[in-house]
Amino acid sequence: MVRLRYAPSPTGDPHLGNIRTAIWSWLYAKKMNGQFIIRIEDTDQARTIDGATDRILNSLSFLGIDWDEGPTTSGKYGPYIQSKRKETYVKYAEELVQSDLAYYAFETPSELAAIREEQKKQGLPPGYDGRGRLINKTQAKEFLDKKIPYVIRFKMPQEGETSFTDLIRGKITVQNKTLDDLIILKSDGFPTYHFAHIIDDHLMEITHVTRGDEWIPSTPKHVAIIAALGWELPIYVHTPIILGPDGGKLSKRHGARSVLDYKEDGYLPQAVMNYLAMTGWALDDKTNIISIDELKKHFDLHQLLPNPATFDEDKLNWLNGIYMREMPLDELANILQKQLTKDLNEDISLETLKKIVPIIQERINKINEITNIAGFFFKKDFQFTDLEILHKNILENNVEKTITVLLSIIEKFEKIDEKKLITANVEQLLRSNAEANNIKPGKLFMLLRIIVTGQKVSPPLFETIEIVGKNKVIQRLQTAIQKLS
């Protein structure tokens, strides 16, 4: 059975590239009827942020990703938080020292910095020069007894080459002489990422190591350590990064960045999942829209593309709009009600909203656009925020005539029964009014649109008038006349 894991560090919110790897891993586990595990990699206590784990888990939940084992779940391979597994790493590190595959080293960070400085000056690649290998066991024991801080370094092979297979790139080979003796246990007793993930992935029986492709250069070191431990290599899947529109790293500069930001910005989880799953992977030559169920059926790690992709917000927006339009009216109404309540701080009638949804569904791409599109339906203290557009759109540039026409419309509206003020009647009434006054219907509609909605862009006018209702419409017409006088 395949077992894949998502192993984030609790140092911040997951961003798109990072979560895409999680999505792919999860989808593949689902497809293969395998298991998906969450492991928190918090071996750097200094960088660990309070609450980050919760936010990571929330990001996953938002997308509908579940897990078989993880920090909030029990499982026979736990604990799933690395800081709770310290002794395990120490044990394996000490064993490697015992078998002479690793050694204690006593350089201080500043000494190491000096070594690198010197190498840089000489145009050499920076890296540990292996001087700790020269310290014999007795000396080492002496230092240890004196409580001199130490790290444990792994003895990298110095000759030959190391190869491994990356699932989406094939065989990758490096010369061992480019590998230096890396630290596996830090002086604070915590393991480094390089060591901890190897131990955990083995103990947790992870079959596919999925991670960002920035790890490719250090994978040969991991391979060497795994060989020293006598363990089997996992299948490596190094996923490319997602670039910002400027070709650089995706960052705050490019708008929302973390998954939670996208949630906040009104994106639907299906859309984010669809977009992310299909950037770097394609089902065939024509599929652009795909459900989560279909993804679970068809997604395959073997088809991943090796090249980095550029984030395309337009396409995400388009996809989100597709899903917004596909959503059942009631479901959409519920979601929009929450957004409006939050934005307007008013009681939003679900009944009214259900009438509005059909006429705005094709006009909305993101949940949080609803307030701009339809907020005017609910604002109690309706004002013309922009008097200028009212003045600019009066009929035939003639205030008096405009007022006369508006008064005649008020008169007609007043005579009509509220129940009869429905779309078809409103349209008929307004069209004949325009004809009677010899004005272009379009001009009249635009003026009324501004008066009723306060906006130049709005949902269809007649439906809008019906939903806003007789009294409010008349009120707004009167306000407009006042403002024009």
Add this chain to the structure above:
RNA sequence: GCCCCCAUCGUCUAGGGGCUAGGACGCCACCCUCUCAAGGUGGAAACAGGGGUUCAAUUCCCCUUGGGGGCACCA
């Protein structure tokens, strides 16, 4: 500096030794139309360059160029 990875329309991609190089987003035009959308129809738009291999290369190999990443007691 050394090492590694990547390269099809602006973007996401399909394809792969012989194709009019396909789809989608975005863009443009037209249709629909009370604004804006949505929808429909059509259009412009790509195999980075140079060498090989081959009857044939965009596809395979090499180099160049360009882009990205790594070389921490961070992950």
